[in-house]
Amino acid sequence: MVAAAAFVGLVLGVGALVLSLALLSGFQAHVRTRLAEEAPHVLVAPAGRPDFTAAEGAAAKLALLDGVVSVTPVVRGRGWITARGQAVPAVLVGREQRDGIRLDPAQARQLSILAGEDVTIVSSRTRLSPLGPVPLTASIRVTEVAALATGRKQPEAVLPAGMARRLFGLPEGGATGFELRLSDPEAAPAMALAVREALGAETTATTTWQEANRPLLLALRLERVAIFATVFLVVIVAGLNLAATSAVLAATRRGDAAVLTVLGASPRLLGRIFLFAGLLLGFAGTLAGLGLGFVLAVVLDATHAIPLPAELFALAHVPFRPAARDLLAVGAFSLVWSFVSSFVPARMAARVDVTEALRAG
Amino acid sequence: MPGEPLLVAESLARGFGEGEGRLELFSALSLTLGAGEAVAIVGPSGCGKSSLLHLLAGLDRPDAGRVLVDGKDWASLAPEPKARWRGEAVGFVFQMHHLLPELTAEENVALPLLLAGVADSAARAQARELLARVGLVRQATSLPRILSGGERQRVAIARAVVRRPRLLLCDEPTGSLDAAHAADVLDLLLGTARERAGALLLVTHDPGVAARCGTVLTLSSGGLVPA
Structure with missing residues (x-):
């Protein structure tokens, strides 16, 4: 009965931990997928010079790299967006095949602008006029107000590449950088190395999507460790229950331990026998808990059992993604804790007072 | 005709408790x-x-004196060799059989x-052979709880002699x-004992049982005296 309670406790503890980690993995995988979908996987920028010229053929060289799915030239600079007497500083990004300007909701809010209205872009570059240097300006229609990729520190306004080149004084075909999308987003760090090798390590700088979102990814990892440590407390309690069970087992089987001693069992062997009994319980509980957590996670995910308001979370249901490394980590920690919990009671059993135990019956 | 001494106990002293409440069982x-030899101790x-x-x-330590079995002093042995030597040299029969309840008769004897x-296979074969010797081969797969008192004690005797110990110690084996x-x-x-062990030492309170042994000693006033 006592052993059954310890077993159930361990099963529930391990199962809860697996389920919690699967839930966390589900949400974190969603965040990473969105990051990888929306943000460029590798940003390529010039180092020690303002831009890439068309004559360099950098885009063609990048397109030839194995694993590169697309190369998008961008013209990036700083300026102001003005409308109705208001002006907001902005990071301006020029892209090919873009018609009109896309504003971030924060920018649109500050300017009280809606899609379909016109704004004026004021560049940080100037041209000489009879009155002296004046900033370069251009008028453009707002075609879209939408948030950009997750994890960007500053809001960006996206406008046609040709207009951006004029505003920032770049020649035809010039670019201040390239955005690469890869067939395997996780291979971005290796690709960054390959890019610097292809374009010249000293004149090229790269930023991977992991580097650009390092604080967020670090927070996700910390969250994972915190959840593991918190929910593992349940397993710790279950392990203490196992220790109590092992102690009860050692006490109730004291007579048997004494008989085994009389038959030639050494204290070390007795300790091993009782340790094995505790470990067997720990192993069975851990295995059953892993199975329970895994099956629950798979079923809850497959049946979309817990719905979410999609407009708030960009997800229609709570995702569960049980990962092999989580199962291995939970299993290993639980087994180690089972060992620790069974060790002391096993040592107690090994030091049985035979005379006393036989007298007690 | 007694041969080389298998068991030597010298000036053993053992008591329990402290101070005025201390009980001295024997002192020398x-x-x-x-x-x-087959010796019965009564008292x-x-x-x-x-x-x-x-x-x-060698299951308890004397307050003074020493015990040698086949020349080996229990006090000189570390726990591991002591356990090995006990398993090899001594067979022990309890009054209350003390069979392990989850094991069959055969498994208890093979233990x-x-x-x-x-x-495992060799141990089980030897266990079956001994169970046949004590007339319990048909009960080999039975658990202790369905055996009679006499059957359990026969299983316990088979278990005590299965390793052919030279010394057989029995604690009121017929008491129950x-x-x-x-x-x-x-x-x-x-x-x-005659067939498999070198010597038998039997403790009993029953004079009839003691009389079946060659020598009967009485434990009295802290020492052994011929009955």
């Missing part, structure tokens, strides 16, 4: 048992017969062999049995 008890309840057996088997590292079963068990003990 000596005993020598040679190969081929009133609580005089220390079982405690003496535990000392002789000392398994603890000594004998392969009726007269008919007690006589059977005693026949078996003396027979198997």
Whole structure:
């Protein structure tokens, strides 16, 4: 009965931990997928010079790299967006095949602008006029107000590449950088190395999507460790229950331990026998808990059992993604804790007072 | 004809408790048992017969004196070699059989062999052979709870002698049995002791059982005296 309670406790503890980690993995995988979908996987920028010229053929060289799915030239600079007497500083990004300007909701809010209205872009570059240097300006229609990729520190306004080149004084075909999308987003760090090798390590700088979102990814990892440590407390309690069970087992089987001693069992062997009994319980509980957590996670995910308001979370249901490394980590920690919990009671059993135990019956 | 001494107990002292409440069981008890000897020790309840057996088997430590089995002093052995030597040299029969309840009769008899590292199949074969010798081959797969008192004690005797120990120590082996079963068990003990063990030391409070052994000693006033 006592052993059954310890077993159930361990099963529930391990199962809860697996389920919690699967839930966390589900949400974190969603965040990473969105990051990888929306943000460029590798940003390529010039180092020690303002831009890439068309004559360099950098885009063609990048397109030839194995694993590169697309190369998008961008013209990036700083300026102001003005409308109705208001002006907001902005990071301006020029892209090919873009018609009109896309504003971030924060920018649109500050300017009280809606899609379909016109704004004026004021560049940080100037041209000489009879009155002296004046900033370069251009008028453009707002075609879209939408948030950009997750994890960007500053809001960006996206406008046609040709207009951006004029505003920032770049020649035809010039670019201040390239955005690469890869067939395997996780291979971005290796690709960054390959890019610097292809374009010249000293004149090229790269930023991977992991580097650009390092604080967020670090927070996700910390969250994972915190959840593991918190929910593992349940397993710790279950392990203490196992220790109590092992102690009860050692006490109730004291007579048997004494008989085994009389038959030639050494204290070390007795300790091993009782340790094995505790470990067997720990192993069975851990295995059953892993199975329970895994099956629950798979079923809850497959049946979309817990719905979410999609407009708030960009997800229609709570995702569960049980990962092999989580199962291995939970299993290993639980087994180690089972060992620790069974060790002391096993040592107690090994030091049985035979005379006393036989007298007690 | 007694042979080389198998068991030597020299000036044993053992007591329990502290101060005024201390109970001295014996203070200078000596005993020598040679190969081929069968000795019965009698005495009133609580005089220390079982405690003496535990000392002789190396299960308890004397307050003074020493015990040698086949020349080896229990006190000189570390826990591991001591356990090995006990399993090899001493067979022990309890009054209350003390069979492990989850194991069948065959498994109980095979247990000392398994603890000594004998392969399972070989250990079971030897156990079956011994169970046949004590007339219990049909009960080999039975659990102790469905055996009678006499059958359990026969299984316990088979377990005690399965490793062919040179010294067989029995603590009131017929104490829980009726007269008919007690006589059977005693026949078996003396027979198997003669056949498989070098010497038999039996503790009993029953004068009839003691009389079946060659020598009868009384534990009295802290020492052993001929009955």
